[in-house]
Amino acid sequence: xxxxxxxxxxxxxxxxxxxxxxxxxxxxxxxxxxxxxxxxxxxxxxxxxxxxxxxxxxxxxxxxxxxxxxxxxxxxxxxxxxxxxxxxxxxxxxxxxxxxxxxxxxxxxxxxxxxxxxxxxxxxxxxxxxxxxxxxxxxxxxxxxxxxxxxxxxxxxxxxxxxxxxxxxxxxxxxxxxxxxxxxxxxxxxxxxxxxxxxxxxxxxxxxxxxxxxxxxxxxxxxxxxxxxxxxxxxxxxxxxxxxxxxxxxxxxxxxxxxxxxxxxxxxxxxxxxxxxxxxxxxxxxxxxxxxxxxxxxxxxxxxxxxxxxxxxxxxxxxxxxxxxxxxxxxxxxxxxxxxxxxxxxxxxxxxxxxxxxxxxxxxxxxxxxxxxxxxxxxxxxxxxxxxxxxxxxxxxxxxxxxxxxxxxxxxxxxxxxxxxxxxxxxxxxxxxxxxxxxxxxxxxxxxxxxxxxxxxxxxxxxxxxxxxxxxxxxxxxxxxxxxxxxxxxxxxxxxxxxxxxxxxxxxxxxxxxxxxxxxxxxxxxxxxxxxxxxxxxxxxxxxxxxxxxxxxxxxxxxxxxxxxxxxxxxxxxxxxxxxxxxxxxxxxxxxxxxxxxxxxxxxxxxxxxxxxxxxxxxxxxxxxxxxxxxxxxxxxxxxxxxxxxxxxxxxxxxxxxxxxxxxxxxxxxxxxxxxxxxxxxxxxxxxxxxxxxxxxxxxxxxxxxxxxxxxxxxxxxxxxxxxxxxxxxxxxxxxxxxxxxxxxxxxxxxxxxxxxxxxxxxxxxxxxxxxxxxxxxxxxxxxxxxxxxxxxxxxxxxxxxxxxxxxxxxxxxxxxxxxxxxxxxxxxxxxxxxxxxxxxxxxxxxxxxxxxxxxxxxxxxxxxxxxxxxxxxxxxxxxxxxxxxxxxxxxxxxxxxxxxxxxxxxxxxxxxxxxxxxxxxxxxxxxxxxxxxxxxxxxxxxxxxxxxxxxxxxxxxxxxxxxxxxxxxxxxxxxxxxxxxxxxxxxxxxxxxxxxx
Numbered sequence: 001x002x003x004x005x006x007x008x009x010x011x012x013x014x015x016x017x018x019x020x021x022x023x024x025x026x027x028x029x030x031x032x033x034x035x036x037x038x039x040x041x042x043x044x045x046x047x048x049x050x051x052x053x054x055x056x057x058x059x060x061x062x063x064x065x066x067x068x069x070x071x072x073x074x075x076x077x078x079x080x081x082x083x084x085x086x087x088x089x090x091x092x093x094x095x096x097x098x099x100x101x102x103x104x105x106x107x108x109x110x111x112x113x114x115x116x117x118x119x120x121x122x123x124x125x126x127x128x129x130x131x132x133x134x135x136x137x138x139x140x141x142x143x144x145x146x147x148x149x150x151x152x153x154x155x156x157x158x159x160x161x162x163x164x165x166x167x168x169x170x171x172x173x174x175x176x177x178x179x180x181x182x183x184x185x186x187x188x189x190x191x192x193x194x195x196x197x198x199x200x201x202x203x204x205x206x207x208x209x210x211x212x213x214x215x216x217x218x219x220x221x222x223x224x225x226x227x228x229x230x231x232x233x234x235x236x237x238x239x240x241x242x243x244x245x246x247x248x249x250x251x252x253x254x255x256x257x258x259x260x261x262x263x264x265x266x267x268x269x270x271x272x273x274x275x276x277x278x279x280x281x282x283x284x285x286x287x288x289x290x291x292x293x294x295x296x297x298x299x300x301x302x303x304x305x306x307x308x309x310x311x312x313x314x315x316x317x318x319x320x321x322x323x324x325x326x327x328x329x330x331x332x333x334x335x336x337x338x339x340x341x342x343x344x345x346x347x348x349x350x351x352x353x354x355x356x357x358x359x360x361x362x363x364x365x366x367x368x369x370x371x372x373x374x375x376x377x378x379x380x381x382x383x384x385x386x387x388x389x390x391x392x393x394x395x396x397x398x399x400x401x402x403x404x405x406x407x408x409x410x411x412x413x414x415x416x417x418x419x420x421x422x423x424x425x426x427x428x429x430x431x432x433x434x435x436x437x438x439x440x441x442x443x444x445x446x447x448x449x450x451x452x453x454x455x456x457x458x459x460x461x462x463x464x465x466x467x468x469x470x471x472x473x474x475x476x477x478x479x480x481x482x483x484x485x486x487x488x489x490x491x492x493x494x495x496x497x498x499x500x501x502x503x504x505x506x507x508x509x510x511x512x513x514x515x516x517x518x519x520x521x522x523x524x525x526x527x528x529x530x531x532x533x534x535x536x537x538x539x540x541x542x543x544x545x546x547x548x549x550x551x552x553x554x555x556x557x558x559x560x561x562x563x564x565x566x567x568x569x570x571x572x573x574x575x576x577x578x579x580x581x582x583x584x585x586x587x588x589x590x591x592x593x594x595x596x597x598x599x600x601x602x603x604x605x606x607x608x609x610x611x612x613x614x615x616x617x618x619x620x621x622x623x624x625x626x627x628x629x630x631x632x633x634x635x636x637x638x639x640x641x642x643x644x645x646x647x648x649x650x651x652x653x654x655x656x657x658x659x660x661x662x663x664x665x666x667x668x669x670x671x672x673x674x675x676x677x678x679x680x681x682x683x684x685x686x687x688x689x690x691x692x693x694x695x696x697x698x699x700x701x702x703x704x705x706x707x708x709x710x711x712x713x714x715x716x717x718x719x720x721x722x723x724x725x726x727x728x729x730x731x732x733x734x735x736x737x738x739x740x741x742x743x744x745x746x747x748x749x750x751x752x753x754x755x756x757x758x759x760x761x762x763x764x765x766x767x768x769x770x771x772x773x774x775x776x777x778x779x780x781x782x783x784x785x786x787x788x789x790x791x792x793x794x795x796x797x798x799x800x801x802x803x804x805x806x807x808x809x810x811x812x813x814x815x816x817x818x819x820x821x822x823x824x825x826x827x828x829x830x831x832x833x834x835x836x837x838x839x840x841x842x843x844x845x846x847x848x849x850x851x852x853x854x855x856x857x858x859x860x861x862x863x864x865x866x867x868x869x870x871x872x873x874x875x876x877x878x879x880x881x882x883x884x885x886x887x888x889x890x891x892x893x894x895x896x897x898x899x900x901x902x903x904x905x906x907x908x909x910x911x912x913x914x915x916x917x918x919x920x921x922x923x924x925x926x927x928x929x930x931x932x933x934x935x936x937x938x939x940x941x942x943x944x945x946x947x948x949x950x951x952x953x954x955x956x957x958x959x960x961x962x963x964x965x966x967x968x969x970x971x972x973x974x975x976x977x978x979x980x981x982x983x984x985x986x987x988x989x990x991x992x993x994x995x996x997x998x
Contacts (some may be wrong), residue, residue: 033407203237310340315349338372468557770968867978
């Protein structure tokens, strides 16, 4: 459109032209430029007509224009012209730095315009809630440009009184909070006149704003002189202090005398905040004030300090409180300093205060709770620890905290190994102190700890469950454990080689019987059905095993491992399943997590479905528990377990921390196998031992498990008969064997079904990305694997010889290789093979394969023959971006409806807020497809529209966008089809909207 045509358009039409979709708000700068041009040309009537009839959205957009896009914010004359037009209409558009230029003339003119507007506004009939809008326009906006340098106090006072008058007319209560833009006026009044104005206001919003303006000035004065003129005002209007809650000790102390209990609780909070901001020079004055407050009523200060601890103070305040030594606060000082040492960065500030305090009051240490003491120990000097050993012993005696024992062990490792004993720790030890002493000796680097550990064992102070760490440390030191009874091996160790199995069991039972106190954590598992799984162990020995697992700090002690080894492999697997089910039923509670220590060496694939389902259920609200479940699958390290982890990592969208854990499990599994992560996915298709043959035994009857062509299972009896399931049990004496065989068959059937569900998205990804396999690898995966060779028979493959032309084939029922005409073909000596895609084939070849698959009744696991085959036009490429043929705009709900089935998920929320891309990550290759678009909302907003920009392909390993030449042709065809689907959805919605309007 030419300049002449633009100038001739009415402003409303011009506004609609510039802000029509897709420009919207982004078209406002161009419109603002034309609006300013017409102002400069004196076309005031035209501008007034437009503003009078403009929508609230248009007015909001004009208000929000930044200075570089609003010419009137850079030109005083333009701004004044606009103000003269807009203010009588109830609109006011602000300026920028230096615009407008303040002057007496401007103040007078704007005041007159504002009064005229208010008279007009007040004469209208309004709903009560609308009445205030007109006054807000003046108070919040116009007052911001009133006043000028050199203005007399009388003039300023008159404007302030007018503002108070307007607030009253607006229905604002005298003490209510509201906003008025009068800061520039307040800045010009001297302190005495501000005080007089505040008294006249009577403690309202003007008073509060005046006091707030005084705060920086008062802080430049010595503490004794601050607020000297204002103390009578605050005594007359205490509500001002109560509302502002100024962190000023002198004001807090003055209010303390007359405040009620609830107000004193708040003032106590304000005082501690004020002390943290106060300077060293203020302390002599502030100390007198605090002491007076403590004498009047210490309880609120004590309560707040006790509640917040180190969060109420800083190291400087801690030192001042120690210097003052007020009896009410002194007992709380060490706990606060101890908590302040929680983070290493804060220890340098709090530790010296704690050291000084303990030198004078060592008894305070024994009264510290376990948590603060744990934080304090790493901050204390070695000589301080040596001196305080008796008090540390008392503290350890009174706490069963494992964290405190670990902190003591770490801190005391710098002392001589016999220092705790010399300090009297073993004079009259209780169980807590003995365990703390044990942990100190076990962690101590001095080899001389071996003799002390041996003495601790032989002294009988530790029961069997508590001896494991001692035995492990003695073994590390090469020291022999003391033998209390020649007939028994050391506690927690296996029986001597060559001993009779019955003797070994008897010895383990004897050690288990010595455990008299069992952890309450095992109560829920103390059930006959579960304990029976540990046969031949007695019920007491089974409970002892659970107790050892529940109380051991990390891994199972040796005695527990030997007890667990007595059960059969089948019963251990059933026990592992029961324990996992118990943990999941407890919603993965951390206090039940100890049962997972019993899984290594016991669990099999029976726990996989339970853990993978739990990880999926927890990934949103129980992220840490979901991570633990995934880690357990990784530790199981079976092909089925890892395949389920991979299905979770590539299936439904997991929360980022859980997804990262799943990817870490797979990366660790690949590292253990010495292969690349991309190759691991090929290996994660379990064959469930079907290749070697699976047999189920029930009494004398043996059943061979056979995989059928439809991937279902059949059982072949000894007589050669095929049956679908185990025959009903006739002899109850074989119940255990029958249950085990039925469980194994059920696990196999569920596992095969789960694997098949995983193969479709994996093979679809391989098809889209043009994934290739070396010929030997392909033979192993798709000709020799008992499951995948059945899957592979419904697929078409593309062979690319090292020399020669590519050709296609399929796997016949007899595992021979044939082409679309069913003629036999041979694999070349060298080359590679991939899934065949129609985008790489001629139309004739597509028709041949379509006819072949139809004739043989083959139904592929994924769509191949009719997969999208159209490739993008050259004009659709814009550097690394594949763009649609024509602009696409559709609702966010429509986009989400398509993105979900395509396995795309929303990208990160950016400033705005807005989501600007959808993502799909591929596990078979570290690539990510990005669907770029305009801002989508992170919350539900009906009808919100999005403009599609196109697709990009990112190599995540190299963190770079791939150029078109590196995009696989199947992927190009697939993304082209997605763009067409988006365009069709947008066109359908537009047609429906047009029909609805008609």
